[in-house]
Amino acid sequence: MKQVRWGIIGTGNIARRFASDFCYAKSGELRAIASRDKSSADAFSADFDIELAFVDYFSLINSHEVDVVYIATPHTSHYDLTKACLLAGKAVLCEKPLTLNAIQSKELYDLAAEKNIFLMEAMWTRFNPVIEQVIEWVEEGEIGELHSIQASFNFVAPTDPNHRLLDPKLGGGALLDIGIYPVFLAQLFFGKPDFIQNQAVIGDTEVDIFEQILLGWENGQLASLEASLISCNPNRATFSGSKGYIEIDSEWFKAKSCRMVSSEQQERVIEFDFPGEGYQFEVDEVNRCLIEGLQESPNHSRQDSLELIATLDEIRQDIGLSYPGEAEHDDHEEDIHDHHHEHHHHKH
Numbered sequence: 001m002k003q004v005r006w007g008i009i010g011t012g013n014i015a016r017r018f019a020s021d022f023c024y025a026k027s028g029e030l031r032a033i034a035s036r037d038k039s040s041a042d043a044f045s046a047d048f049d050i051e052l053a054f055v056d057y058f059s060l061i062n063s064h065e066v067d068v069v070y071i072a073t074p075h076t077s078h079y080d081l082t083k084a085c086l087l088a089g090k091a092v093l094c095e096k097p098l099t100l101n102a103i104q105s106k107e108l109y110d111l112a113a114e115k116n117i118f119l120m121e122a123m124w125t126r127f128n129p130v131i132e133q134v135i136e137w138v139e140e141g142e143i144g145e146l147h148s149i150q151a152s153f154n155f156v157a158p159t160d161p162n163h164r165l166l167d168p169k170l171g172g173g174a175l176l177d178i179g180i181y182p183v184f185l186a187q188l189f190f191g192k193p194d195f196i197q198n199q200a201v202i203g204d205t206e207v208d209i210f211e212q213i214l215l216g217w218e219n220g221q222l223a224s225l226e227a228s229l230i231s232c233n234p235n236r237a238t239f240s241g242s243k244g245y246i247e248i249d250s251e252w253f254k255a256k257s258c259r260m261v262s263s264e265q266q267e268r269v270i271e272f273d274f275p276g277e278g279y280q281f282e283v284d285e286v287n288r289c290l291i292e293g294l295q296e297s298p299n300h301s302r303q304d305s306l307e308l309i310a311t312l313d314e315i316r317q318d319i320g321l322s323y324p325g326e327a328e329h330d331d332h333e334e335d336i337h338d339h340h341h342e343h344h345h346h347k348h
């Protein structure tokens with residue numbers, strides 16, 4: 001089987017981390033990099049030994065030497081770039097969130113389906129062996145009935161108001177950047193929630209900088225989640241069951257070990273000895289899907305991705321957070337979302 005040839009768009013923080021781990025993937029070749037800036041493209045291609053360095057994104061998108069494009073640019077550019085790739089016949093792995101809202105994401109998945117091209121949101125944590133292990137323990141009933149999940153993603157972001165994390169024009173805010181992870185984790189085990197409650201703190205740049213989210217399901221399951229750009233936290237995830245619990249230790253979204261304690265107090269710790277941060281696992285998944293001719297990953301599918309962004313839309317609607325250019329969609333969004341939430345909104 002021929003190697004899948006990858007191109008990366010953007011040379012920022014995540015592009016470099018992804019490229020560093022790429023060599024640990026089972027197969028695939030990093031063939032091309034594109035930057036808006038020549039010196040960034042050249043430096044990236046030298047650092048990661050990439051043959052083709054393009055100084056505009058569209059040359060990469062149209063290159064015949066690229067099979068799949070990894071989009072590693074700010075959230076607000078994901079929609080246009082993914083669409084351009086699909087129209088050029090390229091498979092896409094796009095950074096999270098796939099788009100700013102559910103309407104845009106659905107359009108992209110519909111286009112991918114129409115053209116029979118692979119598209120996946122880069123929810124890399126899904127493919128970490130620790131998450132696979134937790135799924136297995138839960139499915140095998142090791143902790144009995146799973147009743148609740150607690151998870152956080154906090155870090156102290158730069159305070160520069162022009163930084164993408166705080167800039168509304170780049171889709172800034174805690175929810176879309178990091179809150180997406182705990183919401184993803186809860187939905188991975190429980191599906192789309194029936195009830196949503198939020199407390200959010202809005203910062204000086206009018207984006208959310210800190211929030212707690214409580215999700216509920218009709219059958220009594222609960223998830224208690226936190227995302228913050230202003231505070232430190234061990235960022236653990238805990239799964240509470242009727243016969244025991246599972247803990248993923250500090251930085252659960254990129255962890256290399258997990259612990260299960262049954263009600264008989266028997267403890268099992270599993271450690272995974274993989275190199276790098278773990279971005280290689282999403283590369284493996286995309287390669288596998290492309291080689292098997294799949295249009296979506298069964299493990300982070302179109303439906304998983306659409307249900308995730310739909311919940312984020314509901315939370316944003318509840319805390320009154322919209323991004324420039326979204327307003328024209330507001331009436332439509334009112335129609336497509338449920339209203340099972342309580343409104344809490346604080347100004348910082």
Ligand SMILES: NC(=O)c1ccc[n+]([C@@H]2O[C@H](COP(=O)([O-])OP(=O)(O)OC[C@H]3O[C@@H](n4cnc5c(N)ncnc54)[C@H](OP(=O)(O)O)[C@@H]3O)[C@@H](O)[C@H]2O)c1
Nearest residue numbers: 010011012013014015035036040072073074075095096097
């Ligand atoms: N999976 C993860 O663990 C993870 C971690 C961090 C971020 N992310 C996601 O990855 C995306 C990028 O985040 P990042 O932290 O890598 O951001 P970053 O360091 O700011 O890099 C973004 C890159 O995008 C390109 N770009 C295109 N238009 C831009 C614009 N208007 N402003 C700034 N840069 C622009 C730039 O590359 P050129 O100058 O080369 O064109 C820039 O270096 C986000 O959607 C984020 O959610 C994922």
